[in-house]
Amino acid sequence: MIFRQLFEPLSSTYTYLIACEHTGQALLIDPVVNSLERDLAVLHELGLTLALTLDTHIHADHITGARHLKERVGSRIGMPALERLPCTDLGIEHEQLVTLGSLSIRPLHTPGHTDGHFAYVAGERVFTGDALLIDGCGRTDFQNGSAAVLYRSVTQTLFALPEEQLVYPGHDYQGRRVSSIGQEKARNPRLGQGRSQAEFEALMAGLNLPYPKFIDHAVPGNRQCGVCPTDLPEQLQAYCHRMTESTQG
Template structure:
């Protein structure tokens, strides 16, 4: 199996390219519209055909490339079924493996950051979206977020995975690429060690984070599987402008 971790610097998003060497089919987890050409170039370089784009949740900080990829190369769109997006081709549900060639992802319903969030387990790796970040987690103060639900998602779904499972998050803002379940259980300052639910709820209630500057455009656009809105303010146009250079790992 081929696995690539690709980084989009504007939203600090990790996109994951998974390729089946037997069939030549591939999946992109959490693709970003302004890094689409990079992803297609990497698929071409590896001799892979994109079968599906797959999002962990409805994003608030970038526009997914799902619809643009479908238009460009005919790939299908997979997303959590509970979000009921009419533009999807395949609805993700817990307990039903998502199979593309030899790639078999086990969907894990992990609400809390959003009410429709999923993580995806692939053998000894788990792609955690925004539910579990490296020494952190996604915020819970919009999109029907719920601190108690996130605590249970991480502690009861993710932290019960084997310690050596590698954690691949949807974002990192400090240049880190990968963690492990053991490391997060020990070192995550919000959710690790003996942190109680009440302590976690208090932490999340007091983050005092600014209102996401792109959310009012990203959420409606992503509910349409990646429609870039018209009339964007000049300082936000970069979120939909395709990049010519984008670092990758």
């Protein structure tokens, strides 16, 4: 397997490139629209063909690059099937394998951050999106989120994976790149250390997080597989800045 971890600093989002070394077919997990040129450059450098994009969920903090990548290179768009998005080419279902050359990706439905959230297992790695972060987890107070549901998704689904499974999160805000299931079970201050569901629900209820500054633009754009809104306030234009300036996009 060919693997690259790529970082978008504005939203602190990790995009993951995995590819079949035999066929050169590649997929991107959680591409970000303002990193489109970077992703295409990496694919070109490695001599890979982008066949598919997969999003872990409908994002609230950035615009996915799925639609623009399809327009540029003909890649298919994979999104959770239960979202019923007309722009989707491949509806992702729990435990229904996605194959790409010699690669086999196992989707795991992990709701709680959002009701349509998925994690993806590929070999020794699991790409956990916003369900499980390094020493943390995604918030549960919008997009049909639920602390109780997220607790079960992590403790019953993700923590059931082998302890040596490498955890690659959707974001990290402190420069950390990888963890493991065993590490998160042992020390995650929200969901590890034997924390009970009641304790987790109380913790999440007390966070009092501010309203996400980009959500009202990101969610509608991402329900169209990555459309940059035309009415972005000036302070948010960087979220689609590179895309709108690209003469090829």
